[in-house]
Amino acid sequence: MKIATWNVNSLKVRLPQVLDWLAQQRPDALCLQELKQEDSAFPMAAITAAGYHAAISGQKTYNGVAILTRNEPTAIERGIGGFEDEQRRLISASVDANFGALRIVCAYMPNGQSIDSDKYQYKLRWLQALTVWLRGELEKYPRLVLLGDYNIAPEDRDVHDPEAWRGQILCSEPERAAFKSLLELGFSDAFRRFEQPEKSFSWWDYRMQGFRRNLGLRIDHILLSQALDGHCKSCSIDKAPRKLERPSDHAPVVAELA
DNA sequence: ATGTCTCAGGGACTGAGA
Numbered sequence A: 001m002k003i004a005t006w007n008v009n010s011l012k013v014r015l016p017q018v019l020d021w022l023a024q025q026r027p028d029a030l031c032l033q034e035l036k037q038e039d040s041a042f043p044m045a046a047i048t049a050a051g052y053h054a055a056i057s058g059q060k061t062y063n064g065v066a067i068l069t070r071n072e073p074t075a076i077e078r079g080i081g082g083f084e085d086e087q088r089r090l091i092s093a094s095v096d097a098n099f100g101a102l103r104i105v106c107a108y109m110p111n112g113q114s115i116d117s118d119k120y121q122y123k124l125r126w127l128q129a130l131t132v133w134l135r136g137e138l139e140k141y142p143r144l145v146l147l148g149d150y151n152i153a154p155e156d157r158d159v160h161d162p163e164a165w166r167g168q169i170l171c172s173e174p175e176r177a178a179f180k181s182l183l184e185l186g187f188s189d190a191f192r193r194f195e196q197p198e199k200s201f202s203w204w205d206y207r208m209q210g211f212r213r214n215l216g217l218r219i220d221h222i223l224l225s226q227a228l229d230g231h232c233k234s235c236s237i238d239k240a241p242r243k244l245e246r247p248s249d250h251a252p253v254v255a256e257l258a
Numbered sequence B: 001a002t003g004t005c006t007c008a009g010g011g012a013c014t015g016a017g018a
Helices: A011-025 A044-049 A118-140 A173-183 A226-231
Strands: A002-007 A029-033 A053-057 A065-069 A074-078 A090-097 A100-108 A144-149 A220-224 A232-237 A253-257
Touching: A002 A011, A002 A100, A002 A144, A002 A220, A011 A029, A029 A144, A044 A053, A053 A090, A065 A090, A065 A100, A100 A118, A118 A144, A118 A173, A144 A226, A144 A253, A220 A226, A220 A232, A220 A253, A226 A232
Parallel strands: A002 A029, A029 A100, A100 A144
Antiparallel strands: A002 A253, A029 A065, A053 A065, A074 A090, A090 A100, A144 A220, A232 A253
């Protein structure tokens, strides 16, 4: 089965691209972030017509996440259990796979703005709560995949200019330590299980002709629980949608499980 | 290079967030 994650930076604007991508790629599951719309505005009819179910948790202007699946999702849950958060950043659902039920967790992790911002403190608290909560989720759902926009570049090789970014937001040591804490739950980074081109990124700033010059970061990830390790057959970044007119600033990340 | 894109409020542009 094919699973993917894509920060679309407004589903209203990006809907035609999402529908095209679904038609071309036919993923079994697509996790979306930054819908930037309330649930009442979600384009359910178009998604249904494309052959997909949708579990959604939307919000006006900011945030908002969804899981689109070809098979009906079950046990849909919103947010991090035990963590009060008015921002709609996380949704979970289960789908059947040929190797057993798969638990999908779709996350839009906080950006943090800058390391001296109170949004940075919120980011670190959010990541801590996620890690605590996931420990229990992994017991309930051993075959669990955590996909989304992590807003963390885990290593220097995930950054176009590591020296310029050192200690900055998306790259700071506390953020990288939080990412490592996720790995210590038994997760592995699907992308790094395979040989990849150098300077592989998933996000490029709209400014400075960032995409054309490949001034990017790899901040969108697919983490696989230990029970899924042997099931992952490939993982790659699809840069094609980033080349379109009016693109999202992120590209989809895709993994194949069997 | 405070550089681009998106949204809301209000009804043209500005500010916030990324």
